[in-house]
Amino acid sequence: MHRYNILAVGAAACLSAAITWYLVDPHAFVLHKLHLQPRLLSTSRDTVSTSNFAFYKLSLQWPPSTCTSEPPAGLNCRGPVPGQFTIHGLWPQDAKDKRIPPYNPANPCTTDIPISPDNLIPYLQQIDEKLKRLWPNLRNSGSEQQNQFFWREEWRKHGMCSDYPDEPFDYFNSALNLRDGFDPAFQLTPGKSYTVKQVADAVRRQVGAKPEIACSRSKEVKKRLQLWEIRLCYNKEMPPKTLKDCPKDFSGPCGSLQDSITFPDPPSSSDEMADHSAGIGSEFQASDEK
Template sequence: MIIKQLLAFAAVVMLASLVVSVNGSNFAFYKLSLTWPNSVCKITTCKVPIPTYFTIHGLWPTLSTGKPVPPYDPVSNKCNRNPISPDNIVGELAPIRDKLDKKWPNLWLHKTNVDFWKIQWQHHGMCSDYPRDPLDYFRDTLDLAQSKRFDPFKALGVQPSDQTPHLLDTLLKNVKKNFGAYPQITCSMPKKGILLLKEIRFCLKRTKKTPPSVVQDCPTTFGDQCTNPLTDYVLLRATPTIFGLHNVTSDLLAST
């Protein structure tokens, strides 16, 4: 009898923990993810001209563990009540469409910018603190990404170069010094033995006010092809990488 009661209690506790997670109470911070196009693009697969500045990948609600908040699902993850669907955001974004096209483009040749924005809204915006306000979600992300405070070059303390690799640990420490918190840096490896800085992600605490503004250390400071900050040397290339054909879809949608 006692064993059955204990098992029943454990089941209730497990169910409660699942509900807490689904309802987003572990949603602790945002990641502002910025992409360096030269590290993910090939001329044969990316739109031209390739941007010569960091573009926006997204503003991602993130759990305290560093994992992304799961996408909205009306059954398994009803994180917000009746969020606007991806198909209904395009008209809402009309006032900032020109800015989005420039700063938040889809780099892949065979997808439109609108396709990219819909994916970002579906995967992240619907479970953010802006579920009924896509205009403010995208506009606030634009404002963060365009502010001097979140300038990747200033934070990294380096400029693009085709010849100068940088120790990943040095880049992370530069950002900690210049920005005030450790970022997450991800890399791509278009050719064996060559690591390219693909994205830099700044972490911002979730507060009652939007947009998020309080920076914090990212719980995971490197990822993708970057595996060891003490041995990995990373290039921030000044020109597009042309190591052969490479489908960038996986690069652009990684960690969406």
Template sequence: MFVNQILAFAAVVVVSLVVSAEGSEFAFYKLSLRWPTTLCIAAPQTCKSPIPDIFTIHGLWPTLKDGTNVPPYNPLTNNCNPNPATNIVPKLASIRPRLEKKWPAIAQGNTNEGFWEKEWENHGKCSDYPQDPLTYFTSALNLAENSKYDPLKVLGVKPSDTAHDIETLIQNVKRNVGFYPQISCSMPIKGTKQLYLKEIRFCFTRGKPPSVLQNCPDDMDNLCRSVQPPQRTVKIPTPITINSAHNVTWELLASSA
């Protein structure tokens, strides 16, 4: 009987190793696009100049069916793919101009290379491209650069000091692309409860490359939900600019502080 128990245990170990070798059992990819001005509005001098005036990529995240991100790769606790690639930046040389425009680090002190490495460590290693960072990052760029998923176009609004009902924005996206996104909020201005749009996230069925849009399991994050209707509104602030002396040029900033 003892021998049988050992054999049974060994079989379980083999099965677990096989599952690990096949990669994470995630259901879809979440493409997260962020509005840089929201990240910088409270303290513009902490952001690099010029602050992008377009939605930029935060990441392309393997995601479980319930909407939870797959945990970062770890050879002991989450060996989602065997021997994923490391030292990825040189492998991205051919798409570097696209990355620098669409996938930049926003905060002072952070480098683009460090941001890309972090996203690879946290998400890329558990994607369907563990040995191919070039295709992983290219897949994200191709989706983010597709005018079909232009956030302002699908949200149906322009940056301004106007507060928009979040449910209305979500329905605008559903009407324009056929599926529900996820809206992520921020509350950067102290002393107010006004939400600002931090990110819009599109969900794509798992594929190589991901291309088929689907509903996101939850159409807004917890911070968005923390404000009850009808006060559940969000602003998409007008882009701000900073010169070398960190002087802020944005007429709405003073009125929002």
């Protein structure tokens, strides 16, 4: 009997120690002792993320600006140029409005195992046509290869450290759903000029939160500033849906809210745009300038 009492006391002590360890460091307890997936602890991703990811930034670019701007915003556009805002990316940002670095296995941003960019495209088959329309690679929006390259890069740089590291369909579809909710031109008139503040005020009236206005510099008219992107900020949630004021008022070469910026007309033809934009840009898309 004495031996059984000793065993009972020992078992209780072990259980108590295990509970204490779990409360102090549940992640280590689960991963290193039980070898379970973190998702079994909770249905919320917030309990398993190890990044300092604080909010999302949805960046919507105006293709006629992207295709007529100097680098880093400008691209050598060879395909059809959309006459509506298209998605540049859905970016996880930290509390200081800095980009969360791309996934690094040596210092992972998540305890989930992300889908590799090399395996991304099959997950997007259901929304492939919509992605081509609203999230094209403006370097050549008519090229399947270039579009897929762009999506893989956005996934590598941003999606793998989002709330959806192993659910790429949900990541891309969330961005498409957000884009669907807005007036395609934010009630701005192509061909007109505005101050940065006027653009920001027009967007804010429509969406109910302060945007970040990203400017670019025209390669055609020296020193002329253009409206390149409108960036909207969202609270960190699944899916992102609650808008918040963006930390920055503007970015790029704009220096104040009173700077005048042009909202370029869409091109009359894709050939004309290709001639205008020859020789600019990056390998696959405009830079993720923050």
